[in-house]
Amino acid sequence: MPASTTATATTTTPVVLTAKALLLDMDGTIVNSDAVVERCWREWAVSHGLDPQEALKVVHGRQGYATMAILLPERPMELNHAENAVMLARETADTDGVVPIGGAAAFMAAIADLPHALVTSADAALATARMTAAALPMPAVRVTAESVGASKPDPEGFLKGAAELGVDPADCLVFEDSAAGIAAGLAAGMRVIGIGPRAAAHGPTAHVPDLTSVHVATTPDGAIHLTLTTPAA
Numbered sequence: 001m002p003a004s005t006t007a008t009a010t011t012t013t014p015v016v017l018t019a020k021a022l023l024l025d026m027d028g029t030i031v032n033s034d035a036v037v038e039r040c041w042r043e044w045a046v047s048h049g050l051d052p053q054e055a056l057k058v059v060h061g062r063q064g065y066a067t068m069a070i071l072l073p074e075r076p077m078e079l080n081h082a083e084n085a086v087m088l089a090r091e092t093a094d095t096d097g098v099v100p101i102g103g104a105a106a107f108m109a110a111i112a113d114l115p116h117a118l119v120t121s122a123d124a125a126l127a128t129a130r131m132t133a134a135a136l137p138m139p140a141v142r143v144t145a146e147s148v149g150a151s152k153p154d155p156e157g158f159l160k161g162a163a164e165l166g167v168d169p170a171d172c173l174v175f176e177d178s179a180a181g182i183a184a185g186l187a188a189g190m191r192v193i194g195i196g197p198r199a200a201a202h203g204p205t206a207h208v209p210d211l212t213s214v215h216v217a218t219t220p221d222g223a224i225h226l227t228l229t230t231p232a233a
Contacts, residue, residue, distance in 0.1 A: 030100065116139055
């Protein structure tokens with residue numbers, strides 16, 4: 001498939017992309033869990049004498065232990081893994097304010113019979129809790145924290161998702177909201193659709209404010225055809 005031209009869907013002019021499979025991040029991409037993430041990580045940052053606002057700049061898109069390693073670089077990694085287990089349990093139990101991203105329900109319905117996978121830094125329990133809270137269907141193929149040895153921005157998760165779907169990375173489209181996730185998708189040799197306000201600054205192939213701007217169709221040869229449109233600024 002020819003490489004696509006880097007574009008940003010910021011006007012009424014549509015951006016059209018085709019693919020054989022879609023790889024979806026969860027938090028910030030199809031599920032809005034910012035309320036929970038910010039509650040938990042603000043408290044964690046304060047308890048470690050860190051500026052919560054600075055901590056939140058690196059939280060999104062990474063597994064918790066990787067975030068902790070950035071924020072507390074001198075701390076032994078085994079402590080990060082131990083605290084991450086506690087953080088995951090707390091986040092899994094807290095679904096207050098977890099809602100679907102705009103357009104997510106219709107988007108997930110539109111791709112239900114198309115090749116797609118969830119590729120998330122959440123573990124299986126947290127992913128299930130948040131997808132359930134947002135009333136979204138869980139994809140049959142999913143790559144969660146337990147499935148990989150390295151957190152985003154490492155491309156392992158997206159490469160594993162493509163392999164499980166049997167699709168070449170170049171024929172995949174990634175949906176992501178965070179700097180770490182966008183970097184991971186691009187490093188995997190994939191094109192990336194940035195979702196929401198965090199994504200625009202990190203060089204995705206195209207960008208939309210939410211999933212209401214993504215229109216799904218298929219071509220006669222079975223390819224996935226996406227048209228991205230947003231209101232004029």
